[in-house]
Structures are given as C-alpha cells and as structure tokens.
Amino acid sequence: MMPTLPFNLITTILLMLPVKTLVKFQGVCRAWRDLIRDPIFIKTDHFQNWASKGNNYLLCVPLEPTPGRVFRLLSDKTFERALDIQIPFEPVSMSLIVIGSCNGLLCITDLDNYGTIIYLYNPSIRKYRTINSPIVDIFGISNRRYINIALEFAYHDQANDYKIVRIVSRGGDVDVDGDKVNVSFSKIEVYSMITNSWKDIDVDYFPWSMLGIRSKASLNESVHWMVKHRDVNEDVPVILAFHFGNEAFQQISLPNYEDDLMEYIGTIKGNLSLFLFHVLYEDPLEEQCYLWVMKEYGVVGSWTKMYAVNINPNINPRVVTLLMFTTNEEIIFENGEEDVVSYHLGRKTIRSLGLEEQGYFNFVNYTESLVLLEGYYYGPQEG
DSSP states (O other): OOOOOOHHHHHHHHHTSOHHHHHHHTTSOHHHHHHHTOHHIIIIIIHHHHHHTTOEEEEEEESSOOTTOEEEEEETTTOOEEEEEEOOSOOSSSOEEEEEEETTEEEEEESTTTTTEEEEEETTTTEEEEEEOOOOOTTOOOOOTTEEEEEEEEEETTTTEEEEEEEEEEEEEEEETTEEEEEEEEEEEEEETTTTEEEEEOOSOOOEEEOOSSSEEEETTEEEEEEEEEOSSOEEEEEEEEETTTTEEEEEOOOOOOSSEEEEEEEETTEEEEEEEESSOSOTTOEEEEEEEESSTTOGGGEEEEEEEEEOTTTSOOEEEEEEEOTTSEEEEEETTSOEEEEETTTTEEEEOSOGGGTEEEEEEEEOOOTTOSSOOOOSOOO
C-alpha cells in the first residue's frame, strides 16, 4: 500500500494549484471534492492565496458584438493578451456590459435589456446564474421614456453573500388623464445570491440623479456612484454610497476644485479616489488633470490632491473618456484619437495599449476563483 500524505499537507498543495486543475481534482476522491467545494477553502484560503500572488487580469469587454461572444483577459502588468473567455450563455443582445467583478465572479447585463436580464458568471469554471427580473412600474404609467436604471454589484463579507443593488428612477412630464404631470420617483431593490431573490429598500426621499454607468467604485462593503444632488437652485455633483450591510445611502461631498471638469471615481490602493479632467481645453499646449484621494473614508476633510497629471495634446492627445483605475496605480483612458491609453501615476509614463481597432467598451479587474462551485444554482450550460 502506498503511503498517504497528511491531509494538511494535501490542503497546502491544493492551495497552490490553479482553478482549472482544482476543478478536475474534484474527481480524485470524496475528501478532495469536499475540500475544494468548501466555502472557507474557496473564499478565504484559495482566493486570498492567489490574489496575494498578483495573478490578476484586466477583463476587456467589446462594445460591438463578436463571433462566439468572447471576452479577453490582459495581464494587469504588461497589458499583453493572456486568455480569451467564451460566454457559455445565450444573451438576448450581443452587446454585453460587465457591471462589476468580485472575487472572480462577474455581474453582466446587456444593452437591450439593461438591468432586467442579469448574469452572474465565473469564467474560470464556466458556471453562471441567470436573473430574469423585469422592471415593475409602481405608478402604472405605461410610458417608460424617462426610466433610468443604475446597477452595482458587490460582495457582502459579513453575510458571505454577493448582492446587486438596482435603482430605477424616472422623471419628466407624462400624460396622466389628459394632463401633463411632472413625475419623479425611484425604486430601490437589492438582490441576494444566497436567497436568489430581490427585496425592496424603502426610501422616503431620493434627491439624486445618476450621471452614467462608468464612474463608480466599490469599497468598505459599499458601492459608489457619481450623482447630482437636486438642490433648490442647482444640481450639485456628489458621491452617493450604498452600504450592503445596513442597506442605507450616504452622501459624500467632493473636494473644492475649479468648475467645468469631468469627474470619475474609483479606488487607488483601497482608497476612494476622484480623477478630474477637462471636457474642453483652452490651452493647446497642455491639459492639467488631477487625482484626489480620500485618505479617511467618509471624512470630507481627508480629500488630498495626490497627483497633477500633465498631458501634452501634441504628443498624447487629451483624456476624452476615463475607463478605469488599475491595481498598479495606472489610469486607462480613451484619448482624442480614439486610442486606449495607460498612464502610470507614479512614473508619469504613458503608452498606447493598441486596442483601438478592437472596439473595447469597458474594463474591470479580474482574479480567478472557485466561487459558484460550492452548490449554488447554475445556468443550463455548466461547461
């Protein structure tokens, strides 16, 4: 009989193996299968071990439909192509948007059914769940011209649950019994992956309007959007946070800066960050951009201007659309020549990523994991 290794040594060895290998090793024996599918092994041991090694990627999602519904993984250090990922489900629309990425799990929707058909998908193990959730018009008005949907996805550590918050808002003049009536309302819902259900969040007053789907950040078990607070005389730009623990909103004021700047929020080294750039520039020689970092979360007085970024439009055309912050202190943006460009904040170096002809729409940070392996409901194709 061959000698048997101590189980703790087997566990140590398994922690060093990639996700695809572990999926295959489930068939070795029941003890290995139970260990590999154990939530603590998945969440705490294996994922954190691999994340600490820096095995991270940027997930690039094409704006235009692609044959085979392929996403691409790039190295988050070199930006070189690492792997193509095929989507195993059949979306209604071929134009997919990744709302967020948490612990190797992607939250995906599409342009035609934004926020009403949602997929939770782990590319490493090709497991997914489909969430089919139509928007309910609580006012019974059939004209949906003014509806806006904001989505965000995050992991709630205390509950060991993955959650989605959906904000449906509408405002404008609609016809009600022959009269023009200004209707403004918001419906807030939270989805739990554990219960596979939505629940309503009661909010007496919602004075914020969303500014778009790109500028958002996730930290401190909260998700954040750039919004406008509807004041009596003007709309004031602020950051709106939603905490998945107490399921409440918090408004965070911005630092003082000059007017007529575009704002983009994200995270740099685990801190809430704000990047500012000009929509139009007057000086043809230089565009001044700024990065502010909130040193103490939620404390407005801790906003600190960390970087002033000078971009010479004659050499590197200006920032037009900021796409993301990377974990390596880089910003990725589209410039005036529709190139996708990376700028390193510390080294002050800039380079083109050569993706302009591939039509990439959005980027998210991605790390491989075993999440969804431990017995959640999957879609019909398990791969």
